[in-house]
Amino acid sequence: MALQAAMSATTPTEDTPFDVQTDTAGAIETDAVIVGAGPVGLFQVFELGLLEIKSHVIDSLKEIGGQCIELYPDKPIYDIPAVPVCTGKELTDNLLKQIEPFGATFHLGQEVSIVQKLADGRFFVETGKGTRFLTKTIFIAAGVGSFQPRLLKVPDIERFLGTQLFYRVRDPLQFHGRNLVIAGGGDSALDWALDLVGKAESVVLVHRRDGFRAAPASVARMKDLCDRLKMQFLVGQITGFDEAAGRMSEVRVTSLDGLTRRVPLDALLVFFGLSPKLGPIADWGLDLERKQIVVDTEKFETNVPGIFAVGDINLYPGKKKLILSGFHEAALASFGATRYVFPDRKIHLQYTTTSPKLHKILGVESPAFD
Numbered sequence: 001m002a003l004q005a006a007m008s009a010t011t012p013t014e015d016t017p018f019d020v021q022t023d024t025a026g027a028i029e030t031d032a033v034i035v036g037a038g039p040v041g042l043f044q045v046f047e048l049g050l051l052e053i054k055s056h057v058i059d060s061l062k063e064i065g066g067q068c069i070e071l072y073p074d075k076p077i078y079d080i081p082a083v084p085v086c087t088g089k090e091l092t093d094n095l096l097k098q099i100e101p102f103g104a105t106f107h108l109g110q111e112v113s114i115v116q117k118l119a120d121g122r123f124f125v126e127t128g129k130g131t132r133f134l135t136k137t138i139f140i141a142a143g144v145g146s147f148q149p150r151l152l153k154v155p156d157i158e159r160f161l162g163t164q165l166f167y168r169v170r171d172p173l174q175f176h177g178r179n180l181v182i183a184g185g186g187d188s189a190l191d192w193a194l195d196l197v198g199k200a201e202s203v204v205l206v207h208r209r210d211g212f213r214a215a216p217a218s219v220a221r222m223k224d225l226c227d228r229l230k231m232q233f234l235v236g237q238i239t240g241f242d243e244a245a246g247r248m249s250e251v252r253v254t255s256l257d258g259l260t261r262r263v264p265l266d267a268l269l270v271f272f273g274l275s276p277k278l279g280p281i282a283d284w285g286l287d288l289e290r291k292q293i294v295v296d297t298e299k300f301e302t303n304v305p306g307i308f309a310v311g312d313i314n315l316y317p318g319k320k321k322l323i324l325s326g327f328h329e330a331a332l333a334s335f336g337a338t339r340y341v342f343p344d345r346k347i348h349l350q351y352t353t354t355s356p357k358l359h360k361i362l363g364v365e366s367p368a369f370d
């Protein structure tokens with residue numbers, strides 16, 4: 001339901017001082033709900049924590065880390081301030097360590113589907129799994145939305161999903177000693193093909209054309225391995241499959257000239273990229289532009305007071321989709337939230353180096369300063 005609609009439906013009257021349509025029974029009460037456990041959502045926990053604002057974090061994925069974990073866990077990042085180099089996984093692990101003192105609760109594998117403003121100024125938030133929250137503020141750190149892998153369009157093939165058909169690799173060991181067909185022409189397809197050559201029984205890469213979106217060095221390495229008969233590359237599209245004893249026994253690869261080959265396999269790994277879906281966020285009554293949430297640059301607040309948007313999901317003049325920009329946004333959004341969480345408190349900026357109050361919050365010893 002759109003937030004605007006929910007707001008008008010919940011306008012208090014003498015008879016109904018609170019929203020009577022929203023069943024809030026059993027909802028978790030909190031200061032802040034963060035939608036998205038990518039790097040920016042994680043740092044949002046930290047910045048809110050320093051201001052003594054408690055948060056719950058929700059992510060539709062089962063793993064924490066957003067794009068850093070989903071798209072490039074082992075790739076080096078070079079532009080995190082004061083961290084010369086770290087991988088996507090290392091960044092996520094370090095952020096998790098940094099937010100430990102704040103004891104945020106994570107609700108993973110559930111998408112936030114409903115956001116409604118209540119008559120008492122708080123928000124009602126519900127996930128697809130039915131977890132409910134009553135919160136004073138919301139921080140949307142949903143990146144590019146929920147990740148949905150682009151699917152292989154072959155009739156009936158989806159019934160092998162998770163047994164022989166895979167759109168992401170959770171456990172590379174399961175492919176060792178197997179005959180693999182890997183479909184795609186981007187970094188993920190090439191990276192996994194190169195990683196599994198020599199460990200799998202055989203690797204056949206299938207891409208619709210002899211041109212790649214992947215790093216040139218990976219393409220050169222793949223071609224060299226093909227020349228040395230360590231793997232195979234076929235130009236064509238997967239157009240069908242054959243089955244034996246309930247298992248996919250081979251796929252049919254059709255080339256541009258219409259010739260179809262049969263390629264035997266144990267597993268088919270498809271990397272056609274992830275298509276970002278804004279999903280339910282589009283229905284929350286927030287001002288959107290080009291599928292991004294419009295915010296101010298003072299507090300990174302949306303058109304709905306109390307709802308903030310940080311990281312890749314937001315839009316403002318000069319926006320750059322970088323992790324460090326998201327970190328800055330998270331800091332200012334936290335200060336912006338204090339007027340809803342502590343309306344009577346004056347909030348002062350304090351340094352983590354010198355503030356005994358922050359040391360207490362962080363659970364560290366206060367150093368002696370001369």
Ligand SMILES: Cc1cc2nc3c(=O)[nH]c(=O)nc-3n(C[C@H](O)[C@H](O)[C@H](O)COP(=O)(O)OP(=O)(O)OC[C@H]3O[C@@H](n4cnc5c(N)ncnc54)[C@H](O)[C@@H]3O)c2cc1C
Pocket residue numbers: 035036037038039040041058059060061065066067068071072076077078079110111112113141142143144145146147279280281310311312313321322323324326
């Ligand atoms: C290959 C690659 C390399 C990159 N390299 C760099 C780099 O070197 N330096 C750099 O600064 N940036 C880099 N980036 C960009 C960087 O990864 C993003 O800027 C960053 O991940 C944004 O973080 P975020 O927390 O805003 O969003 P994300 O990382 O996208 O996380 C958002 C999370 O929100 C969740 N979500 C979405 N909708 C919902 C919903 N309705 N309910 C619940 N959960 C939801 C998603 O599942 C996701 O986990 C790179 C990106 C890619 C793809």
